[in-house]
Amino acid sequence: MSAVEVSGVTRRFGTVVALDDVSLEVGHGELVGLLGPNGAGKSTLLSLVSGQRRPDAGEVRLDGRDPRDPRARTTLGLTPQETGLPATLRVREVVDFVGGHYPDPVPTGELLDQFGLDDLGKRQTGSLSGGQKRRLAVALSLVGRPRVVLLDEPTTGLDVSGRAALWDAIRAYHASGGTVLLTSHYLEEVQALAERVVVIDHGTVLADDSLAAILRRVGVRRVQLTDGDGVRQEHLVADSDAFVRDLVTSGTRFSDLEIRGASLEEAFGQLVAHGNEGALR
Amino acid sequence: MSPVTTSPATAAASAHAEPERRTRPFWVLAWLHLRYQFLETVRIPVAVLGNLLFPSLSMFFFVVPQRTVADDPLFATVAVAGLGLFAVCSASLFTYGLGVAEDRQLPFYPFLRSLPTGPGPQMVARVLNGGIFSLFGLLPLIVIGWLFTAATVTPGQLLAGIGTILAVSVPFVLLGMAIGHALSAKAALPVVQVILFPLAFAGGLFLPPQMFPGWLDAISQATPTRAGRDLLVQATTGAEGYALALPVLVGWTVLFAVLAVLAYRRDEGRRFR
Structure with a gap:
């Protein structure tokens, strides 16, 4: 049983075909980069895998279950878009809130410490810098000790050191056995992290191969x-x-x-x- | 930027033998959502103040100056009850119709839908949160009614009245959620207004239904506002409402609950990439 299984999936928005008969399988412990320009269908694909949307045709499975079933999502982690954090809640509160949905969350203090956010626990998220929000977003994806993590543009807009630090965190998670599916339109980011690369554009998979083969x-x-x-x-x-x-x-x-x-x-x-x-x- | 230290804390659950595949219990999740919705609401004090001020100001403008109403214990009590119910209906429809529609446009909302929980706990929390802030709005109204009008209730009637008004708010919260999940914020606003005012008028919240012609009274008795009003008047004054009030209210509650769940299921957040 694969961690993520997408078979023959089509998703339309009105007349726009966001995904056109896409199939993709991600095994447990893989770190797969999903590459493509803006509007290629990357985020739509992630939203199907996380159960936020339903495919018009085809099937999506997360650990063998329909991700629209909340039980399937107990082993899923996801980054919120940084701009979407509830601005009036404090950092610690957001982590407590998201972690509260999982059976065995990472203790809030431990997680904040790990992501260098321990000094910011009492700050409202609206007052964080872009880099701090990014770190919080990635921390939130890991709070539930997930088996599969979906990272949508995890380091967009970060400076070099901020990006490297988050890459380390993602690598550490992967090294501990976690499955990662990440989207990016930065070749560099996928190059730094992924073992396997899937290129999509206009809703279809253009290439699905090892990192080296895609880079060529x-x-x-x-x-x-x-x-x-x-x-x-x-x-x-x-x-x-x-x-x-x-x-x-x-x-x-x-x-x-x-x-x-x-x-x-x-x-x-x-x-x-x-x-x-x-x-x- | 301080370094992100790597520790086994985020170790994938693959280290655990077989991952637990049960979501947390319903009431635990509902309590969680209630706590954070409450926090989010009180962090914007103007919104809370608006809820507190609106019914009180209406009382001073529309009831206290009319001495024929204000000096009659029964009329005054009915007026306080009607205004209280209107405030609760309006707060429920606006907060949930508009509030949910606005939330759905925030990027945090699709993230919430990816967490391991169904719609139930969040909806229950919204209903309870609505009830809490309705209570905040009712308190000054009750104090004004007590100090400036002849409105009178026994402590038992007061408690029964508060309990009834909270129960009556449930279908309106559900209707608000159905609207909020079905429409965009821009569309939700006029729809709420178009629904609220005719319902409030036909339900006898502004004018007592005793003044209605027969045909209007018949329509009135089928509305959730009239059913709620009569139950509330019965609880606070002992004046018998019509027999069908409770079944009518329960019927609307079930219908709005179904609509709210359907709208939630259909909704997939922002409809563009």
């Missing part, structure tokens, strides 16, 4: 430079080395050359723009 397929680089006329240019290229070699040999004047890995969203944009949608399959 979306290995697009973004090259920025200022040309002789002082105009900033941006190129998305598959082989940045060859691009730079050509640039230099062509003798064109340029300055401020910058190369970095393109985000998956940019890679998608590039692929679609070239009428090259099949390239990821």
